[in-house]
Amino acid sequence: MNTGKHSRKKSRGTSAPLVIAVIFVCACALVLVLTLNGTLQPIVAQLTGQDSQESSDQQTQQSQEESPVEPKQFSYYTWDELSRISSEIAAAPDDDSGRQLAEYYNLVDENGVPTGSTREVVLSDNTLAYARIVGIRHDQRSDGQGVAGITLMLSMVSEQPMNQENSSDGGWESSWLRSWLSSDGMSLLPEDLQSVIVAVDKATNNVGETSDVASVTTTSDTLWLFSAKEVCGRISWFSDEFGTEISGTADYDEVLNAEGSQYEYFSANGVTQDSSGTGVLALTYRGSARTWWYRSAYPLNYMELNPNGYFYRASETGYPSSVGTASETSGVVVGFCL
Structure with missing residues (x-):
């Protein structure tokens, strides 16, 4: 009887390390997969808050680049805004259309x-x-x-x-x-x-x-x-x-x-x-x-x-x-x- 009880306790003791080892191997495999497919870095960045800041900066920059120039007086435009307006006028299909754009922007x-x-x-x-x-x-x-x-x-x-x-x-x-x-x-x-x-x-x-x-x-x-x-x-x-x-x-x-x-x-x-x-x-x-x-x-x-x-x-x-x-x-x- 004593020998049997001792045998069962020994069996339980060896199963715990085995489970931990299996979990560790699975975790390593998961990390490897995430690293290979490029998923790990965004997750880490999100957890640290880095991704949120970079995403915000990118959205702000994109918004500034894509936001239309609002019409104003000639002297109130920045040179960058006038350059963007000039590109828009140049891209017009003909001279009349270009002048219509220039009039919209108060240039003519x-x-x-x-x-x-x-x-x-x-x-x-x-x-x-x-x-x-x-x-x-x-x-x-x-x-x-x-x-x-x-x-x-x-x-x-x-x-x-x-x-x-x-x-x-x-x-x-x-x-x-x-x-x-x-x-x-x-x-x-x-x-x-x-x-x-x-x-x-x-x-x-x-x-x-x-x-x-x-x-x-x-x-x-x-x-x-x-x-x-x-x-x-x-x-x-x-x-x-x-x-x-x-x-x-x-x-x-x-x-x-x-x-x-x-x-x-x-x-x-x-x-x-x-x-x-x-x-x-x-x-x-x-x-x-x-x-x-x-x-x-x-x-x-x-x-x-x-x-x-x-x-x-x-x-x-x-x-x-x-x-x-x-x-x-x-x-x-x-x-x-x-």
């Missing part, structure tokens, strides 16, 4: 003309410049993604020569000022603006003194000067001034006329080759009236007597046509696209 009036509203831009050297919209779906992006939705003018950002020497050789493409704008000029802008500017194609006489319209070629620019044609519209300066005195004067006009097309802001304000219209070309730098450069080289060397290179510019009073030697200092008014 009921006729599709930029409202002329300005916004202050404080440059890194503490200069106060002013940005305004001059065109909608006007420029072609250099990356092949179609039109840029919004084109703006920023005035004035600096005073600089077009070239270090009195030469127009190579036109805008080879100019010192173009190089300066791509580096020092860009660094003047606030970082949130720099980050949303897109490069566009600009047509310019990139030879200098020429009567050959084939001299007008394309450059890719992020910051650029306006051409005489983009500001003044159709040009006949040489035909008007020289008539038949110089043969082929119309060819020089055609070189200038091949440098893009007039922006809506300038045409709506009555700017022509002979008039500043409502006075929108009279601009200031740090409170003082200044001439300001166009990127258009003066294409004629009359009787080849003048070795200096000239570029066009607007006068201090806003008259649309004057010229300055390339090494002269004039105001820098830039265009850019979002």
Whole structure:
């Protein structure tokens, strides 16, 4: 009898470790399975609260990225919001639809003309410049993604020569000022603006003194000067001034006329080759009236007597046509696209 009781107690004692071992093996197997299929980490993160925080952050970021921009006044938008609006306008199926979107966002009036509203831009050297919209779906992006939705003018950002020497050789493409704008000029802008500017194609006489319209070629620019044609519209300066005195004067006009097309802001304000219209070309730098450069080289060397290179510019009073030697200092008014 005693031997039997002792035998039963011994049997119970050995079954408990066996059960624990089985449970342990099953637990290890479960952990292995969860690890292999990627389920374990989310469970641990949820238990520690990490997943909840990350999920909340992701949802907040996604909400900010996907939330629509609410219409407001031009000066109240952030540059990021204007960039998103520009992308929306660019994605419109046609120009009319794009202008309807621009009107919805208070960027143009009921006729599709930029409202002329300005916004202050404080440059890194503490200069106060002013940005305004001059065109909608006007420029072609250099990356092949179609039109840029919004084109703006920023005035004035600096005073600089077009070239270090009195030469127009190579036109805008080879100019010192173009190089300066791509580096020092860009660094003047606030970082949130720099980050949303897109490069566009600009047509310019990139030879200098020429009567050959084939001299007008394309450059890719992020910051650029306006051409005489983009500001003044159709040009006949040489035909008007020289008539038949110089043969082929119309060819020089055609070189200038091949440098893009007039922006809506300038045409709506009555700017022509002979008039500043409502006075929108009279601009200031740090409170003082200044001439300001166009990127258009003066294409004629009359009787080849003048070795200096000239570029066009607007006068201090806003008259649309004057010229300055390339090494002269004039105001820098830039265009850019979002």
